[in-house]
Amino acid sequence: MKKKLSIVDIANSLNISKTTVSFILNGRAQEKRISEELVKRVLEYVKEVGYKPNSLAKSLRTGKSHIIGLLVQDISNHFFATIARQIEDLAYKNGYKIIYSSTDNDTQKTQELITMFRERHVDGYIITPPDGIEDDISDLIRDGFPVVLFDRYLPSVPTDYVVVDNLFSTYNATQYLIDNGHKNIVFITYSSIQTQMIERLEGYEKAMHQSKLKTSVTEIDFYASADSIVKLILDFFEQNKDVDAILFGNNHLGKCGLKATRKAGKRVPEDIALIAFDDYELFELYTPAVTAIAQPISEIADNVINLLMERLNTTTEEQKKQHITLATELIVRDSSK
Amino acid sequence: MKKKLSIVDIANSLNISKTTVSFILNGRAQEKRISEELVKRVLEYVKEVGYKPNSLAKSLRTGKSHIIGLLVQDISNHFFATIARQIEDLAYKNGYKIIYSSTDNDTQKTQELITMFRERHVDGYIITPPDGIEDDISDLIRDGFPVVLFDRYLPSVPTDYVVVDNLFSTYNATQYLIDNGHKNIVFITYSSIQTQMIERLEGYEKAMHQSKLKTSVTEIDFYASADSIVKLILDFFEQNKDVDAILFGNNHLGKCGLKATRKAGKRVPEDIALIAFDDYELFELYTPAVTAIAQPISEIADNVINLLMERLNTTTEEQKKQHITLATELIVRDSSK
């Protein structure tokens, strides 16, 4: 293994001090009035021997790591994966790397991850917070770390965040079903106290109440397996023959619902209309093509990174926290008639 | 921001030396014959004040970071996302964190990423290598870093790797189509010199040759957009009316092919039979349900991590590189008749 060069090696080879090398490498030559000729000589030599500063040592000294900690609920979920991908790209363009992990919506795991990120001296955090994590996020903010939440927020903790207009999304979708003559509309969701789920529920309820229709909500345990979710929905069909439309609270439930509807032998949309949350490429090709509430993935990623970069680049302490709410789009296809 | 405690603070508060604290914290108390009572006192105090060692400083000193660099082709691709997720979980169980990034199959980007990973002192690398990266991987190995490749390998570079039996996968799928009476079977793939794509092509050709059928291969540029791929396939249909079956070389092509088939108004499998590479949850629900070659995702992740951990934990230099080839499964559904 070839010996890694250090700044001292460079300084010695050039018969100058490492301070000078450091200044030149950090673009402070002008300020320090170092001769152009020396600067050139150093830069050329550095390039020639392929010297790379040890960023670990640099971080230890400066306290900055140029690493962003990204905690998503589950990187294997399409929604989070595509957002993570874009966040990654944008972060790199800004000179930052990403350390990421999936929280599984598990509070304790998330706490451990935050601790690990702190140990690693990450400069900023992007998090889809599970509930119960309020104190840890507060600590982060109190200690001066930039934190941007997305997908949901924590009502009791003032932070920057980027979310979509969940309430309007489901309100609008429900209203669409109502306008198409559906009456027994069910909302299948997770039993969750997270803001995005609560708002989606509220949107559904608001539309139903406005039309004086009876609401029917099925709440499923977040940790239920895909198979058991399908089974639950099948049971539900069994006991509720008159349901004529379903709105799903998130993408995983939508997929399971599709499976259950198929298994139950129901015709879509004749027997039952369906609207999913989050759009998938394949929904378009499904028979019938699935109507879905599409979140603006690129916009979410853009806003998250911009917010974080803003915080990272300003030293001014307490600014007002920014709350960004983006619009979703109801993509009407065949499953909702 | 509350002052971060250092090991010196702990030592001073307890009126002992930081060496002692360091030994105790690193589980070397026994070995150093430090009194149980002292150990207990230190551990309790550390816990009480919530002291966390600065892992950056530790890394600088030890040269180990307990971070694994993961480079996948594209984290937003379902196949890579699910594997990344499992690798992440398994890595954490082994006390390692992951820094990841997507290569986009871009050689230069990958080189830069490897450089960044090196700067960050990652302990090991898991990579889906783009072509042209041979030298960089060789350097990594020469310099003693554990490297595990997956999904494909580099024939000219001896490394550990985990792949699937691509040749048999497509051979088997093609054979299946032949057995079902198809003759004009097309293989739609990327023009790529990567091993996995080459082998998939070979499997198809082998089966066709064995049955004395004429091969027909459509190679698509890797960087083509989804829309242009769909268009290409539509054009192809236009010019080749007699095609009665298509085998797709990877998941993205499969999705585009599905879209194109739908647009062309072809009936599946009556007019044309389809087999995709990589299975998706929704394939089962598609009409008709899509036949697919499923890769053993968990097994791949397991083997990758095990291989890497083995390398990480053994100091013995040159061991023989391990090549692991896993079986795929042809999941027969309706689209292939």
Added chain:
DNA sequence: GTGAAAGCGCTAACAA
């Protein structure tokens, strides 16, 4: 304009 030296927090050889 340039250099000496302190120190970021930690580990480990060596002393005591």
Added chain:
DNA sequence: TTGTTAGCGCTTTCAC
């Protein structure tokens, strides 16, 4: 059994 001390590679103050 415990403490002293020398770095790991870098930045930055202060002196020349």
